[in-house]
Structures are given as C-alpha cells and as structure tokens.
Amino acid sequence: MLHGKLRIHTCRVILLTSLVWFLVDVVILSFYSECIGGACKKSEDIKPGAEALADDLDNDYDQRQDERHDNKNIDSSKSELTKDIAGRVPATYKSTSLRRWRPAPSVLPVPGGAGEKGKAVHIPPEKEALMKEKFKLNQFNLLASDMISLNRSLTDVRLEGFFADIRYKLFGHCCRCKDKKYPKLLPTTSIVIVFHNEAWSTLLRTVWSVINRSPRPLLKEVILVDDASERGKKLENYVKTLPVPVFVLRTEKRSGLIRARLLGAKHVTGQVITFLDAHCECTEGWLEPLLARIVEDRRTVVCPIIDVISDETFEYITASDMTWGGFNWKLNFRWYRVPQREMDRRNGDRTAPLRTPTMAGGLFSIDKEYFYELGAYDEGMDIWGGENLEMSFRVWQCGGKLEIIPCSHVGHVFRDKSPYTFPGGVSKIVLHNAARVAEVWMDEWRDFYYAMNPGARNVPVGDISSRKALREKLKCKSFRWYLENVYPESQMPLDYYYLGDIRNVQTKNCLDTMGRKSGENLGMTYCHNLGGNQVFAYTKRQQIMSDDNCLDASSRTGPVKLVRCHGMGGNQAWVYDEVDKTIKHVNTGSCLTKPETTDVNLPLLKSCSYHEGQQWIMDSDFKWQANNHQDER
Numbered sequence: 147m148l149h150g151k152l153r154i155h156t157c158r159v160i161l162l163t164s165l166v167w168f169l170v171d172v173v174i175l176s177f178y179s180e181c182i183g184g185a186c187k188k189s190e191d192i193k194p195g196a197e198a199l200a201d202d203l204d205n206d207y208d209q210r211q212d213e214r215h216d217n218k219n220i221d222s223s224k225s226e227l228t229k230d231i232a233g234r235v236p237a238t239y240k241s242t243s244l245r246r247w248r249p250a251p252s253v254l255p256v257p258g259g260a261g262e263k264g265k266a267v268h269i270p271p272e273k274e275a276l277m278k279e280k281f282k283l284n285q286f287n288l289l290a291s292d293m294i295s296l297n298r299s300l301t302d303v304r305l306e307g308f309f310a311d312i313r314y315k316l317f318g319h320c321c322r323c324k325d326k327k328y329p330k331l332l333p334t335t336s337i338v339i340v341f342h343n344e345a346w347s348t349l350l351r352t353v354w355s356v357i358n359r360s361p362r363p364l365l366k367e368v369i370l371v372d373d374a375s376e377r378g379k380k381l382e383n384y385v386k387t388l389p390v391p392v393f394v395l396r397t398e399k400r401s402g403l404i405r406a407r408l409l410g411a412k413h414v415t416g417q418v419i420t421f422l423d424a425h426c427e428c429t430e431g432w433l434e435p436l437l438a439r440i441v442e443d444r445r446t447v448v449c450p451i452i453d454v455i456s457d458e459t460f461e462y463i464t465a466s467d468m469t470w471g472g473f474n475w476k477l478n479f480r481w482y483r484v485p486q487r488e489m490d491r492r493n494g495d496r497t498a499p500l501r502t503p504t505m506a507g508g509l510f511s512i513d514k515e516y517f518y519e520l521g522a523y524d525e526g527m528d529i530w531g532g533e534n535l536e537m538s539f540r541v542w543q544c545g546g547k548l549e550i551i552p553c554s555h556v557g558h559v560f561r562d563k564s565p566y567t568f569p570g571g572v573s574k575i576v577l578h579n580a581a582r583v584a585e586v587w588m589d590e591w592r593d594f595y596y597a598m599n600p601g602a603r604n605v606p607v608g609d610i611s612s613r614k615a616l617r618e619k620l621k622c623k624s625f626r627w628y629l630e631n632v633y634p635e636s637q638m639p640l641d642y643y644y645l646g647d648i649r650n651v652q653t654k655n656c657l658d659t660m661g662r663k664s665g666e667n668l669g670m671t672y673c674h675n676l677g678g679n680q681v682f683a684y685t686k687r688q689q690i691m692s693d694d695n696c697l698d699a700s701s702r703t704g705p706v707k708l709v710r711c712h713g714m715g716g717n718q719a720w721v722y723d724e725v726d727k728t729i730k731h732v733n734t735g736s737c738l739t740k741p742e743t744t745d746v747n748l749p750l751l752k753s754c755s756y757h758e759g760q761q762w763i764m765d766s767d768f769k770w771q772a773n774n775h776q777d778e779r
C-alpha cells in the first residue's frame with residue numbers, strides 16, 4: 147500500500163521534472179535558435195540567385211551585388227554612438243501634423259491566378275521561345291510578369307514562428323512583427339519611383355502594391371519619374387484612374403537616378419520621402435514600421451529588408467534578416483553577415499532595428515526636411531552608382547542613423563545584368579562617382595580605393611568643393627570615427643603601416659592575389675605598378691591583407707594562402723622587419739620566401755636564413771598613413 151503510493155509519487159516527480167526541463171529547453175532554444183520561423187532555411191534559398199549577381203559593374207539602378215559571407219574581422223573597439231545634436235531639424239514632429247491610421251486590409255489570393263501568394267510562374271514549353279524573346283527587353287521574365295495580376299497576393303513574410311510565438315506568450319513582448327504596436331499617429335509619406343524603360347506590368351505592380359498595402363491616410367501620393375524612357379504617354383491616362391494621387395514627371399533628357407530622384411523629391415508634399423525601385427512589391431505591413439522609426443527620431447534613415455523576386459519566375463523569396471550592408475576596397479556595396487556585436491546590442495531580438503554601416507540605396511525612407519538638411523544627393527554624380535555609399539557615410543558621419551527595419555519587407559526583382567545603356571560607358575561613370583565618395587568622405591582611407599582601382603586616378607572627380615563645404619557646415623565626423631564606432635568589422639584596417647605592393651629583393655617580383663578567392667594560394671608575378679591584385683596593407687594588427695583576405699599559413703612550411711581575415715592574429719599574424727626585410731610568420735617563426743623554379747608564381751614559407759630570397763620591400767608610389775605610427779608597433 148505504502149509502496150504503491152510511493153511509486154505514484156515518484157512517477158509524479160519524474161513527470162513534473164521532465165515537464166520543467168522540457169519548458170526550460172523550449173525557452174533556451176527560443177533565445178538561441180538562429181532559425182526562428184525557418185528564416186535560416188529561407189536565407190539559404192536565396193543564395194544561388196544572389197551569387198548570380200556577382201558581376202563587378204552591375205548597372206541596374208539599384209541592384210547591388212549580393213554576396214553573403216561571414217565576417218569575423220571583429221575589432222574590439224568601443225561601439226557607443228555619441229550623437230551630435232546641432233539643433234537643426236527637430237528630432238520629432240508636432241503631433242498635430244501626424245495622421246491617425248489603420249493597417250491596410252490584406253490582399254486576398256485569387257484562386258487559380260498566376261503567381262498568387264508569391265508563387266513561381268512556370269511558362270509552358272510551347273511559349274519558351276516567346277519568353278526568351280521578351281526576356282531581352284528588360285532582363286527579366288516579362289512574359290511571366292505579364293501573366294501575374296497587378297494586385298497579386300503575397301504570403302505574410304514577417305518574422306514569426308513557433309519559438310517567436312512561445313517567447314511572445316511567455317514574455318509578452320518583442321519578437322513578433324505582427325504583434326508590434328506602432329504609434330497611433332504617424333507622418334505621411336510620398337513614394338518616389340524613378341524608372342527608365344520599365345515594363346508596364348512590373349512598374350504598375352509596384353504602384354498597386356503600394357496602394358494596396360499602405361495605410362491610406364499615410365500615403366500622400368506616388369510620384370513616378372520617367373527618366374527619358376522611349377515609350378508613350380498612356381501612363382498619364384492610366385494613373386488618373388487610380389484611387390490615390392499618382393503623378394508622372396518626365397526628365398527632358400536622360401538624367402540618371404540621382405538627378406531624377408532629386409526631381410521627384412522636389413514635388414513631394416508628404417512629410418517623409420520613400421524611394422522605391424520600379425520593379426518591387428511591398429508586402430503586408432511594410433510601411434508602418436518604417437514610419438514608426440522616423441517618428442521616434444527624424445534623423446533616422448530606414449530601409450526595409452529587400453526580399454528577392456526571381457527574375458526567372460517572379461517567385462517571392464524571403465531574404466535573410468541576418469545580413470547588413472558593407473563595402474570593400476573597391477567601394478562596391480556588399481552584404482555581410484550581421485556581427486555578434488550588433489546582435490548583442492539588440493539583445494538578440496531579430497525584429498529590432500538593425501544599425502547598418504551602409505545601405506543598398508534603392509529602397510529607403512527619410513524625413514523630407516532631413517533629406518535636404520543633410521545635403522540630398524551629390525549632384526555631381528552621374529547616372530548611377532556610389533550614391534548609396536555616399537549617403538550612408540554622410541548619414542552616419544553627420545549625426546544621423548541608418549537602419550534596416552526587419553519587420554518591413556519589400557520584394558525587388560534582382561537582375562543579372564542591366565538592360566540599359568549608359569551614356570559615356572559604365573565603368574567611367576561608376577569610377578567617377580566612387581572617387582567623389584572617397585574624396586569627400588573617406589579621408590586617408592581613400593587610398594584603398596585608388597590603390598584597388600588602377601584606372602581611378604585618371605578619371606576626373608569634378609568639382610567637390612560644395613560637398614566638402616557641406617561636410618564642414620554639418621560638422622560631420624571623420625571616417626576614422628565611422629570605422630571605430632559604426633563599422634569596426636570593416637575590411638578597411640583602422641591602423642596600418644603600409645599600403646602598396648610587396649617586392650622580393652632577389653627576383654624583383656611582387657606578391658599578387660591573382661584575383662583568387664579565400665582558401666586559395668597566394669601568387670607572385672612581375673610587378674606591374676598598377677595596384678589592384680598587387681596591393682596589400684600591412685596593419686597594426688599584424689595582418690597582411692588584400693581587401694577582405696589575409697595571408698594565412700597553418701604550418702611551418704606553408705603553403706601561404708589567402709583566407710578571409712578573422713582579425714584574431716593566429717595563422718594570420720606576420721611581422722615585417724624593416725632592417726633585415728623579412729616577413730616572419732609569428733606562429734611558426736618561418737619566413738616568407740621567393741618561389742622555387744618549379745613554380746615561379748608560388749611564394750613559399752621556409753625557415754629563416756636571411757638571404758635575399760627572403761627579403762621583401764614595402765615601398766611604392768602610394769602614400770602611407772604608416773610612418774607616424776611606427777612607435778606603436
């Protein structure tokens with residue numbers, strides 16, 4: 147009898163304990179799982195399409211290369227952002243100028259409709275020839291786009307799921323975009339869309355997605371700026387039939403994204419300007435989180451997460467919320483993995499605004515007055531390219547904030563190549579624009595840009611005096627401040643002794659990356675003095691780096707590889723001795739050595755014997771930040 151009772155009691159204890167542990171597990175998982183709501187799986191999905199974009203000079207208006215990789219180059223610098231408040235545009239709005247709003251109703255799927263709920267559209271084999279023909283017009287599957295309703299439904303892509311649900315139920319806050327409460331009063335926005343020879347269906351699906359999914363009181367107007375398309379006037383007639391004010395402006399001649407956006411901005415009557423690209427689809431609840439952030443602080447520039455609309459099938463594919471914007475030595479915009487530092491700052495809440503060092507530039511919202519106070523755009527820039535980095539640096543350095551708002555999603559058709567022509571040639575324009583960014587905002591780090599782009603020194607930057615005056619007037623901070631406080635994970639080393647080519651005394655040849663990727667061997671060839679693949683930085687942290695790769699050796703006898711810089715010393719620590727001119731690998735004590743005759747392009751790692759084949763010269767025509775820091779080594 148007693149025995150039986152005891153047994154039941156034991157069973158109860160065991161059951162209760164397991165239940166408690168189960169709950170503990172669930173809570174722990176919900177905090178540490180990287181895969182809330184299957185977001186991980188989705189981010190993997192977008193990789194193939196994204197990698198297809200890795201074309202160096204992509205010239206779509208806002209399409210940027212979408213290369214996602216880990217960025218472990220973490221600096222331990224402090225990350226507190228100190229704000230300079232010069233009392234210009236006030237931080238908040240008068241509440242009387244704000245509007246009451248209600249979420250827009252969901253767009254319901256049309257049964258049997260092509261591409262409904264963001265699904266892929268597949269073209270039947272008999273229409274494949276037509277599809278290929280039409281693809282050439284815009285560099286996306288126009289036939290598929292034309293089959294899809296302008297009002298097509300999408301799934302609600304906002305972050306949620308089992309773990310987020312549990313966190314919500316247990317703690318009643320955060321983590322579920324759908325449960326977030328936004329302020330009752332928000333500012334109005336005008337949408338500015340610049341286009342050039344855009345397809346009818348993609349342009350108008352963009353407009354309809356704005357109309358359908360924005361709270362009507364907050365949507366002041368849509369301004370379409372036609373940058374000299376070679377198409378007719380039927381758009382004017384069509385927009386008159388739309389349920390919100392939509393205006394069409396036309397530039398007289400091809401003006402480029404920057405000037406066309408400035409034209410559009412001039413006609414904005416809303417309080418916030420929202421720039422969108424011409425082949426987007428806004429998802430449910432996209433606008434409120436953007437405006438909610440601006441209403442807190444008007445000096446915040448906010449971007450949605452840019453999802454991928456397949457250029458082949460128009461399938462809507464969710465992008466990762468774990469990437470932010472960065473840039474490399476060439477000043478190409480790049481996506482990188484959000485570092486732990488920023489995750490910690492957000493207390494691990496993936497729905498919280500993400501401070502991003504740079505933005506892709508195609509899709510963002512900014513308070514109209516702040517836009518002008520901050521210097522709008524650099525009118526000396528042509529057509530396209532570089533303006534996104536220019537604005538990103540300007541926002542941060544001049545006291546603003548730049549954020550990605552994970553609860554706001556907008557899809558964008560990413561293309562492999564541009565269907566447009568560029569007057570004067572693409573590369574010249576992009577180099578011209580990037581040089582202006584480097585000259586005005588990057589201080590001595592502009593050397594990285596010039597070293598990496600050999601052609602850049604011959605491209606005129608034009609007059610930059612008014613932009614420099616703007617930087618002066620707004621009392622903007624230095625690029626060093628930006629690197630230390632906003633982007634310590636950057637590829638640009640904070641302190642470096644040397645930037646240039648590295649020459650062997652005996653062979654007179656130079657170290658060369660040969661354009662190879664992370665994990666491949668370092669190369670060597672005759673010195674061409676043009677920079678690019680022969681440019682290396684020797685940093686205070688003892689790295690020898692080329693863009694985001696560092697020289698790396700894991701054994702006493704090599705090989706010497708290029709490996710993504712991790713900033714933790716170890717296999718990537720080297721010491722250059724200015725007197726005996728050796729480059730010594732710290733971990734193994736071996737010396738970088740000229741190649742053998744069996745492979746004259748392969749530098750080696752050998753035990754140090756201090757002969758000429760192990761002597762290297764760091765000395766070239768570039769300018770260095772180096773020498774005044776020598777004593778700190």
Ligand SMILES: *[C@@H]1O[C@H](CO)[C@@H](O)[C@H](O)[C@H]1NC(C)=O
Pocket residue numbers: 295296297
């Ligand atoms: C989209 O839906 C609205 C109603 O919500 C309707 O008035 C409009 O005609 C539709 N547009 C198209 C192009 O189907």
Ligand SMILES: [Mn+2]
Pocket residue numbers: 206207208209423424425508558559
């Ligand atoms: Mn685009």
